[in-house]
Amino acid sequence: MARRVTLTQYLLEQQRSHDKVSPGLRLLLEVVARACKMIGYHVNKGPLSGIGDVVGNINVQGEAQKKLDVVANEVLVEANEWGGQLAAMVSEEMDGPYIVPDRYPRGEYLLLMDPLDGSSNLDVNGPVGTIFSVLRHQDEGRVPDENAFLQPGSKQVAAGFALYGPATVLVLTVGNGTVGFTLDKELGSFVLTQPNIRIPEDTSEFAINASNARNWEPPVKRYIDECLAGKTGPRGRDFNMRWVASMVADVYRILCRGGVFMYPRDAKHKEGRLRLMYEANPMSFIIEQAGGTATDGERRILDLQPTALHQRVGVVMGSKNEVERIAAYHREAS
Numbered sequence: 001m002a003r004r005v006t007l008t009q010y011l012l013e014q015q016r017s018h019d020k021v022s023p024g025l026r027l028l029l030e031v032v033a034r035a036c037k038m039i040g041y042h043v044n045k046g047p048l049s050g051i052g053d054v055v056g057n058i059n060v061q062g063e064a065q066k067k068l069d070v071v072a073n074e075v076l077v078e079a080n081e082w083g084g085q086l087a088a089m090v091s092e093e094m095d096g097p098y099i100v101p102d103r104y105p106r107g108e109y110l111l112l113m114d115p116l117d118g119s120s121n122l123d124v125n126g127p128v129g130t131i132f133s134v135l136r137h138q139d140e141g142r143v144p145d146e147n148a149f150l151q152p153g154s155k156q157v158a159a160g161f162a163l164y165g166p167a168t169v170l171v172l173t174v175g176n177g178t179v180g181f182t183l184d185k186e187l188g189s190f191v192l193t194q195p196n197i198r199i200p201e202d203t204s205e206f207a208i209n210a211s212n213a214r215n216w217e218p219p220v221k222r223y224i225d226e227c228l229a230g231k232t233g234p235r236g237r238d239f240n241m242r243w244v245a246s247m248v249a250d251v252y253r254i255l256c257r258g259g260v261f262m263y264p265r266d267a268k269h270k271e272g273r274l275r276l277m278y279e280a281n282p283m284s285f286i287i288e289q290a291g292g293t294a295t296d297g298e299r300r301i302l303d304l305q306p307t308a309l310h311q312r313v314g315v316v317m318g319s320k321n322e323v324e325r326i327a328a329y330h331r332e333a334s
């Protein structure tokens with residue numbers, strides 16, 4: 001039987017041979033992965049879990065919070081607060097930082113998370129996921145505040161996501177390529193199944209919510225119109241379109257077979273729709289480490305200096321040559 005590499009083995013290897021993971025970061029990532037297993041368990045139960053109805057709370061983004069969002073957030077906070085590796089956490093579901101309580105040691109890392117991304121898919125049994133990102137606390141002596149988290153995405157030491165689909169997968173980067181694990185539910189371990197994810201540089205597939213077309217900026221409209229024109233248009237080939245409305249699922253598809261994922265800023269979403277710290281930064285790190293490119297249309301997302309925890313940003317990411325083409329259209333337009 002072929003030897004299986006588990007998440008633990010992979011992380012130990014990154015620690016020993018590549019010096020990419022400290023013992024503390026390894027433990028932290030294992031705890032996050034364990035929390036994802038728990039969230040996946042609740043998600044897989046569907047209506048049988050007894051959770052999933054709208055609570056009536058409105059989260060900081062102004063959206064109705066589902067019960068499972070709350071549960072996923074609690075699972076992550078409870079799993080991560082006691083280990084000693086973290087100083088604080090922020091989440092799409094919390095107003096401000098959650099400081100590790102005094103009764104536990106505070107460590108050198110900061111955790112950022114989107115506990116249940118794409119949660120509108122829950123009602124229709126569609127894929128959802130958990131996105132996370134790890135930064136180093138730059139001023140270890142001090143209790144971190146919001147400013148401690150406002151570091152550009154290029155400072156991330158790890159990022160990943162779990163996708164709760166037909167199989168539960170965990171995609172991870174520690175800055176040494178992007179890898180994918182599949183959860184063996186019987187054994188309870190994540191097994192390395194994609195040891196070196198590479199995104200093809202060219203693609204004939206794009207993902208965008210076309211119901212926003214009337215609000216798009218001219219360069220985005222130009223790009224999509226050219227794709228839609230297919231063989232007889234300037235691109236000289238047909239394009240395919242996919243939109244799962246769950247960033248984890250759309251990005252995973254791009255990691256598997258290439259493509260462009262776009263949620264650009266537009267006349268309605270003037271700053272963009274997706275969150276820089278919880279969605280765009282971790283996904284950009286993952287995409288770049290797999291050979292892809294991630295921009296806000298023009299600038300590299302990982303270079304953006306955040307100004308607020310819940311800041312939104314335009315997102316264009318995926319196959320390098322297509323993302324660069326869209327950036328070129330923006331440059332030409334300006």
Ligand code: F6P
Nearest residue numbers: 117118119209245246247248274
């Ligand atoms: O930010 C949450 C999210 O569900 C993403 O996962 C997804 O890409 C996007 O919003 C879907 O947006 P829309 O509802 O406009 O299709």
